[in-house]
Amino acid sequence: MRAKLKEIASIQMGYSFRSRLDFMNKGLTAVIQMKDLTDDNVVDCRDLIQIDMDSLKDRHLARLGDIVFRSRGLVTTAVLLSEDPGQAVIAAPLIKIRVDEKAILPDYLVWYINQPLAQAYFTSRAKGTTQKMISKQTLENVEISVPSLDRQQAIVDIAALADKEQVLLEKIAVRRNHYVLTKLMQFVEKAS
Incomplete structure (x- = not known):
């Protein structure tokens, strides 16, 4: 089955602050900003x-399992x-995605959005020359392949294993290189 993202998730622009956050008073509400997103997608x-926020509504709050999209x-x-x-709230220009978990798993949607097919869709519809911008409407209309929940979970599990394998292969390569260099240096020392 294929569905537009807006059919299987709610999509909301991040909260737009009127002043710089680093000058605001300490408070009870955490703010998720672009700098808080890591390269390994967490x-x-x-x-x-x-910060202190007076006019905080439930729809502004982020929660465990939400997806944060980098729109710029x-x-x-x-x-x-x-x-x-x-x-916590998610700050603009980030976009909050909350899935209908009866239709799609959050982990699967993150994986799918980050794949070349979806990325090509975003690239073809990006606005701006020096800094790409993806509109909320573009995000809402991206088509998502939605297999069964069991198949989604299997895809997420296999992708996680592939990522772990890649990390291990990189560690092995570093250790192998270190070992070879050590042996070569020992060989040089014996020759002198």
Whole structure:
């Protein structure tokens, strides 16, 4: 089955602040910003800015399992909010995606959005020359392949194993290189 993202998830622009966050007072509400998104597609909640927010509504709050989409910049990928941020909002230009978990798994949607097919869709519809921008409407209309939940979970599991394998292969390559260089240096020392 194929579906437009807006048919299987709610999509909301990040909260637009009127002033710079680093000048705001400490408070009870954490703010998830672009700098809090890691290269391995998670939200790092360790150093979120805490601010006071008067007009906070439930629809503004982020929660565990939400997806954060980078709508601006060179990279337009999705990131999973995999740890509970407490009372937190997502700041613009990020976009919050909350899936209908009866239709699609958050992990699967993150994986799918970050694949070359979806990335090509975003690239072809990006606005701006120096800094790409993906509109909310473009995100809403991306077509998603939606297999059964069991198949989605299998895809997520296999993708995670492939990522782990890649990390292990890189570690092996570094250790092998270190071993070869050590042996070569020993060979040089014996020859002198």
